[in-house]
Amino acid sequence: MKVTEKISQFIVNASLDEMPVGAMKTAKQAMMDCLGCTLLGAVQPIGRIISEFVIDADARPVASIVGHGKKTAPYLAALANGIMAHAEDYDDVSLGIYGHPSPPLLPAILALGEQYRVSGRRVIEAYITGFEVGSCLGRAINPAHYKRGWHGTATLGTMEAVAASAKLLELDASQTRMALGIAASEVCGIRQNFGTMTKPFHSGNAAKSGVVAAQLAQRGFTADLNIIEAPLGFGHLFQGDEPPDWGKVAHLGKTFEITTEGIAFKPYPSCAETHADIEAILDLMRKHNFPHEDVEGIECVFSDTMDSVMLHLEPKTGMEGKFSAEYCTARALLDKNVGLHDFTDERVNQYEVKKVMQKIRRRIDPGMAMLASTLNIKLKGGCQFSQHVEVPKGWPKNPLSEEELVAKYRDCSRLVLSSSDIDRSVELLKNLEELADITELMNILVKLAASRTH
Amino acid sequence: MKVTEKISQFIVNASLDEMPVGAMKTAKQAMMDCLGCTLLGAVQPIGRIISEFVIDADARPVASIVGHGKKTAPYLAALANGIMAHAEDYDDVSLGIYGHPSPPLLPAILALGEQYRVSGRRVIEAYITGFEVGSCLGRAINPAHYKRGWHGTATLGTMEAVAASAKLLELDASQTRMALGIAASEVCGIRQNFGTMTKPFHSGNAAKSGVVAAQLAQRGFTADLNIIEAPLGFGHLFQGDEPPDWGKVAHLGKTFEITTEGIAFKPYPSCAETHADIEAILDLMRKHNFPHEDVEGIECVFSDTMDSVMLHLEPKTGMEGKFSAEYCTARALLDKNVGLHDFTDERVNQYEVKKVMQKIRRRIDPGMAMLASTLNIKLKGGCQFSQHVEVPKGWPKNPLSEEELVAKYRDCSRLVLSSSDIDRSVELLKNLEELADITELMNILVKLAASRTH
Known part of the structure; x- marks a missing residue:
């Protein structure tokens, strides 16, 4: 051709x-x-x-x-x-x-x-x-x-x-x-x-x-x-x-x-690959209304491509924070929102957010759709919730x-x-x-x- | 490292x-x-x-x-x-x-x-x-x-x-x-x-x-x-x-x-890969002093890398002529020289040079050194000469x-x-x-x- x-x-x-x-x-x-x-x-x-x-x-x-x-x-x-x-x-x-x-x-x-x-x-x-x-x-x-x-x-x-x-x-x-x-x-x-x-x-x-x-x-x-x-x-x-x-x-x-x-x-002003996790945590907090202090652990499940885009597991700068599932998820959990002012070096290095990030783990599931994520959350006392986001807000569907x-x-x-x-x-x-x-x-x-x- | x-x-x-x-x-x-x-x-x-x-x-x-x-x-x-x-x-x-x-x-x-x-x-x-x-x-x-x-x-x-x-x-x-x-x-x-x-x-x-x-x-x-x-x-x-x-x-x-x-x-103002052929033909003409009209066929033998650099077997422009073993060799044969003025569209499309180019064939020998070429020439009447150039003029050796x-x-x-x-x-x-x-x-x-x- x-x-x-x-x-x-x-x-x-x-x-x-x-x-x-x-x-x-x-x-x-x-x-x-x-x-x-x-x-x-x-x-x-x-x-x-x-x-x-x-x-x-x-x-x-x-x-x-x-x-x-x-x-x-x-x-x-x-x-x-x-x-x-x-x-x-x-x-x-x-x-x-x-x-x-x-x-x-x-x-x-x-x-x-x-x-x-x-x-x-x-x-x-x-x-x-x-x-x-x-x-x-x-x-x-x-x-x-x-x-x-x-x-x-x-x-x-x-x-x-x-x-x-x-x-x-x-x-x-x-x-x-x-x-x-x-x-x-x-x-x-x-x-x-x-x-x-x-x-x-x-x-x-x-x-x-x-x-x-x-x-x-x-x-x-x-x-x-x-x-x-x-x-x-x-x-x-x-x-x-x-x-x-x-x-x-x-x-x-x-x-x-x-x-x-x-x-x-x-x-949200962060890498598109972080959006499903942000939405999942916001959804869960709306539904179950738990304080962030009660979270024991969070597992984010997404595809290997998603994983490779979100290069920064421990971001040090505002820019790196945009490419971090850990930071974006922790920020959403802490503030019930993720906005423009959250991607400064200062915000990314905040003691409080770093503590929350330590509770977050990734798991790769090659079968997951691009952009999709499943978030599994465990609260102190044993409660467990799960939320799947297939198509984040903003996509044509x-x-x-x-x-x-x-x-x-x-x-x-x-x-x-x-x-x-x-x-x-x-x-x-x-x-x-x-x-x-x-x-x-x-x-x-x-x-x-x-x-x-x- | x-x-x-x-x-x-x-x-x-x-x-x-x-x-x-x-x-x-x-x-x-x-x-x-x-x-x-x-x-x-x-x-x-x-x-x-x-x-x-x-x-x-x-x-x-x-x-x-x-x-x-x-x-x-x-x-x-x-x-x-x-x-x-x-x-x-x-x-x-x-x-x-x-x-x-x-x-x-x-x-x-x-x-x-x-x-x-x-x-x-x-x-x-x-x-x-x-x-x-x-x-x-x-x-x-x-x-x-x-x-x-x-x-x-x-x-x-x-x-x-x-x-x-x-x-x-x-x-x-x-x-x-x-x-x-x-x-x-x-x-x-x-x-x-x-x-x-x-x-x-x-x-x-x-x-x-x-x-x-x-x-x-x-x-x-x-x-x-x-x-x-x-x-x-x-x-x-x-x-x-x-x-x-x-x-x-x-x-x-x-x-x-x-x-x-x-x-x-x-x-010479042409692709370095054409230089061994140019030199080989000039050497042969100096040694044996034959007129270009007597040439029946020319075989240029070089590596596959050399072949892939000299993209243009039938160049139509002066620029393409620089990347043509056929043109550069034919030009050297015709004029006993290759100079700056030879790489115009007009010179490359000259009837006389195109006739000579038809007598030239490539043969690939993957074992040949980069830049080296062997030129085999057959004259009317049966005379055959061969010239190998390992390191063309201008290289550090x-x-x-x-x-x-x-x-x-x-x-x-x-x-x-x-x-x-x-x-x-x-x-x-x-x-x-x-x-x-x-x-x-x-x-x-x-x-x-x-x-x-x-």
Whole structure:
């Protein structure tokens, strides 16, 4: 099968008019969620480091750095915004790429979209195009690709970003193939860096790489025309233990993964794999109303993949805490909630939480579904309860409501935007397909975070 | 073995005072060779595309874009200069990284070196430090890494570049480990792109990635501290069919690969794997003095690795011609020489050369040494000759003389620099260790190519 050629044709021919209505709805939700996370990331330490790094280049002001009051070159804006979007690991998730679809994708689109003053319709069209390309490639190489140690947000994210960038730049079929070829030589992102700033760096770097590849192809840069399926190409190098299943690409443009599988939005700002445990403990406490002091032991049962994602059994930093079943479960038990303020170094190293964490054990059950967890709890005096969560809140089969998504956006953006700017941006994002030019939206998002003005 | 920690300590402690004199001599030769290739690349189409792309960002003028009269951010200068250095595939080669050591390494050093106005001694020190780190990692994962399809110039080049950048920025041991961790998540470059502009993109992207990783670590960015040897880290993900041999890292700082194995400099501007065939045919014609019209058939015998590098049996572009045993051998037969002007689309598609190429066949002998070739030639009338080349000219065991290296630099740089600038830059490069500040050198190299001024 001529995979690269087929993907390029899909990108060139993709038209919002022919995409399902449900695709547009989910894409718009994902964009609002991603921008909320980006605004939140803007005021985190990593957001400050990367924006200062990018601003230091003092490049021609073309594309906005969200929450930092400055514009820069599109690929540098994509880098900074892509990192901020994933800074708190509160951003969306999809199973096609085994990772976060929007942080590599949307920043690339907005950076080029701002440069060319495109419409909301074209932003949505590019988003769905990029999402579908990343997802079908993900289906072809995952889960083996992820299990080997690659971070889909970075690797498949680069392919999403280049597909969307090629679409926005209106590259022709040959240029689009070149862009895919260049991007394939920029793909990286390794899971060993989970729990450090380099994890969010992955999505920003992917966004940047997609923009660069498309812009170079536009300028006449060349690459292998069959990079996806060629003997030493993308598929071969990034497969896991099994060869890619190119049949997954055949559906491209016929069915849309964004409607068939959807996108998950997180209610908790921690690794998606911690959510089932958080929910299970909250459910149990609601049902049985026991004080945390009475807990003797907790067993979390999940799959080996879940286990390998939650790298940190004894986290020392806020970042590591996000990838710790032990910390997230203990925090939920202690506070009956897990929120943004819980992932600081100080909170993770609190004496009280560390004591609770010592009561928690993992057990691996390879037969468990991805994301599912069974929590077995034993109380002093002998009481035992068990709670199974198959699909955590936020996943398409158990979705957040539109109101919950807007509330999350408001909560994430309040350290940067005024309440009138929040209202206006919600309005613009809800009606994005009617926006003739995204400049107004970008002019709100670029505003300097209130917490950074003094 | 604590590989990442050991490498970081080597980087932090490396001192030119304790390096072998031979290391400095070879490093200086490599730098002159690389800068000649960069000046040559500046006037090629790819050099024009990438410099215009970088200049378009209009970033704060800190680091020079060679041959283009402009300065930019260090990472953008590293990108452009790294691409130009590898544009013509005329640049140096080393077997540790199974690729080109200088194009990812030197541009990173010069970009940061110019920013901080460092001395020639510190440039040499950083060069050798980066080279040794890339080489020992290469020895640990090659040849399996390369055989799988990774391009060492890009992958190991990124690690060279980050090591040298960390050294130049005087990062401490912890920051250096972070920088290695960030860089590992930027490693890519796939051989399928050989024969296209994306091959030279690899070295520029590696140089850029190294600079970015070191600069982010300097600003407090975090990454996994044991990225090289950790279960899902660099070694695991970039190995080939065999696990890495970390024992190769044990020699770091005790012996120097740059003196034990050296660096090869190319006398022909084509893939190193084509050189044995070029030399064999030139030798045979010198010895037997036959006209090319008398040739009935030519058989080139080399290893399977050589075969897989020379991707293009029927090249259609000048770039592809560089990776074609058939074209290079036919060109040598026709012209008794292979030079810079031979790698244009027009020359590769010449009717006369295509006729000769039809007489050439490959035969694979897995037992042959890397780089070696046996050429069997049959003339009309029945005469048969054979010529074996084990080590082509330019390799440390059959080196170019200092005069030949200077002549190559002069030939490469003459489209950019005036003869007085060539003279002065040769003088500065020959005595690099005495230069208190590299600014004068960079101010020559940045000059706008004469061929671009009108």
